[in-house]
Amino acid sequence: MPNPLELPQGVLDLLLLKTLALEPLHGWAISQRIQTRTTGDVQVQQGSLYPALHRLERKGWLKTEWAISENNRRAKYYSLTPAGRKQLRAEEAEWLRLALAVSQVLGEV
Amino acid sequence: MSLWTKFANLFRKGQIQRDLDDELASHIEEALANGRTDAEARRSFGNHTNLRESSQDLKLLTALDNLKSDFTFSLRQLWKNKVASAAAILSLALATGAAQASFRLIDALLFRPIQIDSPERLHLFTLHVTNQDGSPGINDSCEYPFFRILSKAIENEAQALAISYPGRADITYAGTPEMEKAFFVYISGDAFPAFHLQAALGRLLTQNDNRSPGAHPVAVISHSYWQRRFAADPGILGKKFRHAENIYEIVGVAPQGFNGMDPGSPTDIFVPIVMNARGIDARGWTWFRTWLFLKPGASLQRAQQVAQAVSNAYREEQTKGFPAHFSSEMRTKYARQPVELVAAAAGYSSTQQRYREPLWILAILVALVLLIACANVANLMTAQTAARARELALRVSIGAGRARLLQLVLIESSLVALAAILLGASFATWAAPYVLGRISPSFNPVQLDLHTDYRFIAFTILLTLGITAIFGILPAIRASSVKPASVLKGGDSPHSKRRLMRALIAVQAGFCMLVNFNAGLFLASFDRLSHHPLGFKPERVVVLHISAQGNLPATDWDLLLNRVRSTPGVESAALATMPLIASDSWGQDVHVPGIKHPDRSPSFLGVSPGWLETMGIPLLRGSDLRTTDMHPGAAIVNEAFARYYFKGIDPVGKTFEIDGSKQTRKTIRIAADAHYQRLREPMPPTAYVPFHSSQDGVVRNPRQGGTIILRSSVPNALALFPTLRATIAQTNSRMFIANLLPQSEFIEIQSMRERLLAELGAFFAAVALILTAIGLYGVLDYGVYQRRRELGIRRALGAPAVHLTWRVSAQILAMLAIGAMAGLAIGIAGAKLLESLLFGVKPSDWQMLAIPLAAIACATLLAAVPPILRALHIDPAKMLRAE
Numbered sequence: 006m007p008n009p010l011e012l013p014q015g016v017l018d019l020l021l022l023k024t025l026a027l028e029p030l031h032g033w034a035i036s037q038r039i040q041t042r043t044t045g046d047v048q049v050q051q052g053s054l055y056p057a058l059h060r061l062e063r064k065g066w067l068k069t070e071w072a073i074s075e076n077n078r079r080a081k082y083y084s085l086t087p088a089g090r091k092q093l094r095a096e097e098a099e100w101l102r103l104a105l106a107v108s109q110v111l112g113e114v
Numbered sequence: 115m116s117l118w119t120k121f122a123n124l125f126r127k128g129q130i131q132r133d134l135d136d137e138l139a140s141h142i143e144e145a146l147a148n149g150r151t152d153a154e155a156r157r158s159f160g161n162h163t164n165l166r167e168s169s170q171d172l173k174l175l176t177a178l179d180n181l182k183s184d185f186t187f188s189l190r191q192l193w194k195n196k197v198a199s200a201a202a203i204l205s206l207a208l209a210t211g212a213a214q215a216s217f218r219l220i221d222a223l224l225f226r227p228i229q230i231d232s233p234e235r236l237h238l239f240t241l242h243v244t245n246q247d248g249s250p251g252i253n254d255s256c257e258y259p260f261f262r263i264l265s266k267a268i269e270n271e272a273q274a275l276a277i278s279y280p281g282r283a284d285i286t287y288a289g290t291p292e293m294e295k296a297f298f299v300y301i302s303g304d305a306f307p308a309f310h311l312q313a314a315l316g317r318l319l320t321q322n323d324n325r326s327p328g329a330h331p332v333a334v335i336s337h338s339y340w341q342r343r344f345a346a347d348p349g350i351l352g353k354k355f356r357h358a359e360n361i362y363e364i365v366g367v368a369p370q371g372f373n374g375m376d377p378g379s380p381t382d383i384f385v386p387i388v389m390n391a392r393g394i395d396a397r398g399w400t401w402f403r404t405w406l407f408l409k410p411g412a413s414l415q416r417a418q419q420v421a422q423a424v425s426n427a428y429r430e431e432q433t434k435g436f437p438a439h440f441s442s443e444m445r446t447k448y449a450r451q452p453v454e455l456v457a458a459a460a461g462y463s464s465t466q467q468r469y470r471e472p473l474w475i476l477a478i479l480v481a482l483v484l485l486i487a488c489a490n491v492a493n494l495m496t497a498q499t500a501a502r503a504r505e506l507a508l509r510v511s512i513g514a515g516r517a518r519l520l521q522l523v524l525i526e527s528s529l530v531a532l533a534a535i536l537l538g539a540s541f542a543t544w545a546a547p548y549v550l551g552r553i554s555p556s557f558n559p560v561q562l563d564l565h566t567d568y569r570f571i572a573f574t575i576l577l578t579l580g581i582t583a584i585f586g587i588l589p590a591i592r593a594s595s596v597k598p599a600s601v602l603k604g605g606d607s608p609h610s611k612r613r614l615m616r617a618l619i620a621v622q623a624g625f626c627m628l629v630n631f632n633a634g635l636f637l638a639s640f641d642r643l644s645h646h647p648l649g650f651k652p653e654r655v656v657v658l659h660i661s662a663q664g665n666l667p668a669t670d671w672d673l674l675l676n677r678v679r680s681t682p683g684v685e686s687a688a689l690a691t692m693p694l695i696a697s698d699s700w701g702q703d704v705h706v707p708g709i710k711h712p713d714r715s716p717s718f719l720g721v722s723p724g725w726l727e728t729m730g731i732p733l734l735r736g737s738d739l740r741t742t743d744m745h746p747g748a749a750i751v752n753e754a755f756a757r758y759y760f761k762g763i764d765p766v767g768k769t770f771e772i773d774g775s776k777q778t779r780k781t782i783r784i785a786a787d788a789h790y791q792r793l794r795e796p797m798p799p800t801a802y803v804p805f806h807s808s809q810d811g812v813v814r815n816p817r818q819g820g821t822i823i824l825r826s827s828v829p830n831a832l833a834l835f836p837t838l839r840a841t842i843a844q845t846n847s848r849m850f851i852a853n854l855l856p857q858s859e860f861i862e863i864q865s866m867r868e869r870l871l872a873e874l875g876a877f878f879a880a881v882a883l884i885l886t887a888i889g890l891y892g893v894l895d896y897g898v899y900q901r902r903r904e905l906g907i908r909r910a911l912g913a914p915a916v917h918l919t920w921r922v923s924a925q926i927l928a929m930l931a932i933g934a935m936a937g938l939a940i941g942i943a944g945a946k947l948l949e950s951l952l953f954g955v956k957p958s959d960w961q962m963l964a965i966p967l968a969a970i971a972c973a974t975l976l977a978a979v980p981p982i983l984r985a986l987h988i989d990p991a992k993m994l995r996a997e
Contacts, residue, residue: 033145055138079136
């Protein structure tokens with residue numbers, strides 16, 4: 006397996022928001038989801054998952070509640086707030102524009 | 115997360131921690147359940163602690179944690195440098211204590227509002243007048259006929275209230291034989307309702323107690339007097355006491371906190387103004403102050419115009435009674451004296467007028483000493499920070515932020531400030547009453563309410579923050595700008611850091627000089643004043659104040675005097691209307707027919723034969739005075755009188771006229787000059803006239819009695835008191851001793867203000883010198899420590915001792931000299947402001963300049979010698995090896 010990708014600044018937030026847009030998840034599940042979705046190319050960096058989640062929560066984009074996981078364990082579930090959805094739309098559009106611009110440049114070479 | 119949640123989290127540290135731990139635990143469990151190893155699962159947390167710190171929820175919590183550990187560390191640091199910390203705390207405590215004490219005194223005397231409803235509406239009626247000597251003055255006393263006209267005319271703008279000066283009166287409670295003293299005030303009955311005051315007990319005075327002169331013998335006592343004198347006895351109502359010819363009944367207790375209008379002399383007993391029956395219709399007897407309590411919404415300007423108009427008309431009328439030789443300009447000037455309604459929310463008193471200026475000067479001295487102390491502590495902390503440079507550099511290199519270093523040093527500073535303030539507060543609790551005691555004559559103590567109120571607490575908090583900012587911020591910035599690379603490498607440029615310290619030394623020297631210079635002026639003034647020639651000999655002279663009930667025949671007084679003269683231990687004795695230098699006076703305008711004289715009135719004093727001898731005032735010419743010479747209408751004048759009114763003509767045998775009456779007096783002798791009322795003025799023209807001055811043989815003295823002046827043959831004249839009291843009690847049942855005081859006490863009172871300034875000035879000068887010396891020592895010592903390598907090398911290369919001494923001290927001493935000179939220059943320039951408080955000294959006298967310079971030079975020498983010796987004894991070999 007090749008080395009996982011280093012995420013550029015800010016992209017982790019976008020991935021987290023997008024992942025949680027479908028359904029509420031707990032921390033472990035979020036990291037697993039990102040890993041499987043990207044077929045292992047993106048691994049959430051050591052020690053950055055929870056600070057990032059807490060940061061998003063503080064910004065009012067995520068809300069949390071304790072619930073029972075599929076493995077019958079108590080876990081803290083994160084889900085998007087309306088503000089979080091708005092942020093996701095904005096960041097998504099931004100990212101797509103950037104990705105398009107970058108691939109255009111690369112295509113020309 | 116809302117701000118509230120963040121704030122609340124501060125207090126839910128445990129819960130948040132648990133929440134976080136739970137979350138992490140559940141993460142690991144999930145990972146394990148999905149077949150990962152424990153290590154693999156943990157990897158996604160990274161460092162557990164790091165996670166905790168960077169987790170935004172916990173940011174404040176971390177800050178608090180840091181604060182706690184910095185606090186502990188600071189305490190440890192202060193403890194480690196015990197001596198330096200103690201020196202810093204003590205010097206600051208002294209200075210802040212002095213500041214707190216000054217605040218207590220200044221606030222209580224000058225600023226705390228009178229405790230009534232809307233004190234800002236209180237104004238005092240004053241007249242700007244010209245004193246006898248031509249200087250401008252303020253006259254605040256009124257006569258009742260004028261008050262009546264004014265209060266009617268001004269009633270739309272303000273309510274006029276007459277309130278007399280608090281006098282120490284003799285009163286006797288029913289059932290007790292002893293007379294006692296109480297501050298006694300006549301007050302308009304409607305003052306209490308106007309001020310919206312509620313009685314603590316019984317009732318207060320009202321408009322109804324103001325009806326007819328002498329007909330309302332009721333009294334209200336102050337709350338503090340009630341507690342002090344009667345232990346807050348609820349059965350006090352109805353109690354009777356005698357004052358002069360009236361018997362009053364106590365009808366109520368004033369509310370707590372209202373002690374009359376005179377800060378410094380709180381009133382004990384209030385009686386209706388009309389009870390001073392003789393004063394109600396008396397023209398020319400000014401005996402109370404007129405207060406104007408503005409109506410809500412009324413214009414002060416309008417009130418002022420009305421008051422001016424009433425005053426002009428009244429005084430115009432008065433000039434019609436003036437003797438013919440008064441010029442029309444003098445009359446116009448008299449009638450048009452400008453009225454000023456002075457805002458006096460904090461009351462108005464002679465203590466205020468007398469001590470306003472000295473207190474402000476003390477406050478300035480205190481501020482200077484405080485700044486010196488702050489500069490000292492700043493230097494000390496800077497030096498300590500420099501000595502800790504390695505520790506600080508290490509902190510930076512392992513990841514401490516600049517803010518964190520700033521915080522560390524500021525916490526240390528505020529700990530020092532806090533300790534100093536607490537220590538200072540206890541110093542102030544002692545010092546403020548002490549200062550009050552030093553300005554209190556024994557028979558008329560200055561009393562101020564010095565309780566701790568919100569104003570004092572606010573001041574203390576501001577003071578703490580202020581001094582922390584002054585001495586803490588510089589070292590903190592210094593510490594936070596530490597450069598780890600250069601420090602750990604073994605040293606920065608040694609010069610950069612000392613520039614600031616040197617500047618502080620210059621500032622300190624300047625302030626120290628200023629304090630010393632002013633202290634010198636005050637000490638010299640007090641010295642000159644206390645050695646000022648009096649013109650009489652106060653040693654062993656005792657003043658007996660005799661209260662007499664009613665006007666007694668002259669023979670009663672003579673009999674009393676003879677009894678006193680024959681008392682063992684009495685060398686000589688005489689009668690006088692009042693003692694000399696008692697800040698009491700009796701003046702009448704006079705003129706000598708045919709001679710134009712300066713526009714001022716001489717002082718008068720009624721004396722019996724033997725008075726000049728008892729006081730030790732020599733007669734200049736003529737044979738000895740016989741008893742029969744002192745016939746009514748005779749006068750002995752002093753040299754100044756002869757000079758002023760007789761213009762060099764021999765006055766003996768000539769007469770002078772009393773203006774405004776048909777009376778003439780014949781001069782029988784000339785006496786040497788003696789001070790009469792105030793030591794600070796030139797010898798005043800004085801006429802001594804017979805004590806028994808009236809033709810009908812009755813002594814009429816508005817002061818209700820007189821004084822016996824006696825010179826004792828024993829050193830401790832006060833020991834005669836019991837015998838004298840018994841003698842007088844046996845002689846006449848209508849006379850008794852109201853007071854007995856050594857003459858020297860009256861003279862001390864005159865120089866009390868000067869004594870206070872001299873004592874406190876000397877104290878602050880000493881403190882300033884010590885602090886500056888400590889500061890200088892610290893800076894020199896630090897310089898030597900910092901440059902020890904350089905000095906060692908120079909020594910090794912054979913530099914002579916003089917050279918090293920020069921290198922170590924030259925710049926600092928130059929800064930010191932510059933500072934001191936600047937301080938002296940400011941001092942000389944500022945001394946003009948002190949002129950009214952100085953006596954017999956000029957700021958440009960060479961002694962005034964030389965003494966503070968010498969004091970600072972001595973302090974400098976003491977402070978500089980140990981560090982210089984240390985510099986000379988650096989062992990180069992040892993020094994270089996240690997590095």
